[in-house]
Amino acid sequence: MxxxxxxxxxxxxxxxxxxxxxxxxxxxxxxxxxxxxxxxxxxxxxxxxxxxxxxxxxxxxxxxxxxxxxxxxxxxxxxxxxxxxxxxxxxxxxxxxxxxxxxxxxxxxxxxxxxxxxxxxxxxxxxxxxxxxxxxxxxxxxxITTLNTRISSFIEPSSPPPPARVEALKRIAEKGIETWIFYGPVIPGLNSDVETIERILQIAYTTGSKVLVDPLRVKYFMLEHVHPLYRYALATRAFDWDLFYKRVFELCREKGVECIKGFAEPSSPPTLDRYMKT
Ligand code: SF4
Structure with a gap:
């Protein structure tokens, strides 16, 4: 090590x-x-x-x-x-x-x-x-996975804190450059809550950014007991992604923000076998 x-x-x-x-x-x-x-x-x-x-x-x-x-x-x-x-x-x-x-x-x-x-x-x-x-x-x-610096320093320990990212995004957007927000990975129980979604959508609305929403894809290294995401990785298996996306897209419509699904989303709760193959 x-x-x-x-x-x-x-x-x-x-x-x-x-x-x-x-x-x-x-x-x-x-x-x-x-x-x-x-x-x-x-x-x-x-x-x-x-x-x-x-x-x-x-x-x-x-x-x-x-x-x-x-x-x-x-x-x-x-x-x-x-x-x-x-x-x-x-x-x-x-x-x-x-x-x-x-x-x-x-x-x-x-x-x-x-x-x-x-x-x-x-x-x-x-x-x-x-x-x-x-x-x-x-x-x-x-x-921007979260606006909560405590959560961010847990999952993104050496990245610039979210408020600094938001400020940079605003500066770039106000110059007329096309901007977008990648809200991912969405980790059930950590950054999947309505408050996080609403805060991200507010930033998107202010900066004219579209939002890509991307779920956590559980990989084998997260399923080791010692991995800090272990319990969230397990919870992800039972998470109702359809309900989550329904809520996200309702909020996007209400806010007038363009939201799209990220690279792909699990259409049904994936099985442990599928996780282990990736
Ligand atoms: S998620 Fe992106 S910023 Fe974070 S370690 Fe991987 S490549 Fe770097």
């Missing part, structure tokens, strides 16, 4: 990869691993480097040749929407040093790509000048 944060350098053979996500053509992840260290983060399952995946949040790899690859690939890759990032936060603290996100998106925007950014970090404000120059081909999503 590594206890001290470590940055390692790595080289990769491709920058843009085909994305399986809706509305996103390519994924770009300038870093491997994420020091925000959210306890629910699924990205560890898609990270082949064992040192990173087994010490999630404590080891981050910097893809030192990624900007050169973006330069080359941007020339011959058909234009489309690039999701930045899909399995790391593009504005996690190392970005303040290496600026791989900034340098990569600058190239992509100059070559006519649309860039869709998702973050929890206020560091994105550093790049407001660049985003503004290309505002018609940029959208920015902030993950």
């Amino acid at each position: 590594i206890r001290k944060f470590r940055i390692i350098m790595t080289r990769v053979s491709r920058a843009l990869t085909r994305s399986g996500l809706p509305d996103i053509d390519y994924a770009l992840n300038p870093y491997m691993g994420c020091s925000h260290g959210c306890i629910y983060c699924y990205a560890r399952l898609y990270t082949r480097n064992k040192e990173i995946s087994e010490n999630w949040g404590m080891v981050v790899a910097v893809k030192e040749n990624i900007v050169d690859l973006v330069k080359r690939e941007a020339r011959f890759t058909p234009k489309g929407v690039v999701g930045v990032s899909t399995i790391t936060d593009p504005y996690q603290p190392v970005e303040a040093i290496y600026k791989l996100t900034r340098r990569s998106i600058e190239i992509l925007l100059e070559h006519g790509f649309h860039v869709s950014l998702q973050t929890k970090s206020t560091l994105i404000l550093r790049d407001l000048d660049l985003l503004l120059r290309h505002r018609d081909r940029v959208d920015v999503g902030f993950t």
Whole structure:
């Protein structure tokens, strides 16, 4: 078990990869691993480097040749929407040093790509000048799981606190850049309550953001007794998602906020077997 944060350098053979996500053509992840260290983060399952995946949040790899690859690939890759990032936060603290996100998106925007950014970090404000120059081909999503800083520091221990995210979202939205809120993962018993939903919808209404609602997908690592989400993972199995979504969409309609389901939702309570396979 590594206890001290470590940055390692790595080289990769491709920058843009085909994305399986809706509305996103390519994924770009300038870093491997994420020091925000959210306890629910699924990205560890898609990270082949064992040192990173087994010490999630404590080891981050910097893809030192990624900007050169973006330069080359941007020339011959058909234009489309690039999701930045899909399995790391593009504005996690190392970005303040290496600026791989900034340098990569600058190239992509100059070559006519649309860039869709998702973050929890206020560091994105550093790049407001660049985003503004290309505002018609940029959208920015902030993950806001809760407005309760106590809950946030439990599930997202090293991420900027929710009020800071909200302020950053407001600053970006007021500049006329398209914004959205990712309300996910929804963890039954933790951030699935009406007060949380209403507060998030109020922010969405104020900033003109749409809201993506995404349920917790229980993964095998959450089902270990020692995992902090263990009891919530079990509770998720019996949670009435249909009722939850019904309530969410009623509130969205009342508020006049566009809400959509995130990447997918469990249509029926998944079984333990299905959890264990993922
Ligand atoms: S910010 Fe995103 S990528 Fe980083 S640990 Fe949290 S959920 Fe994972």
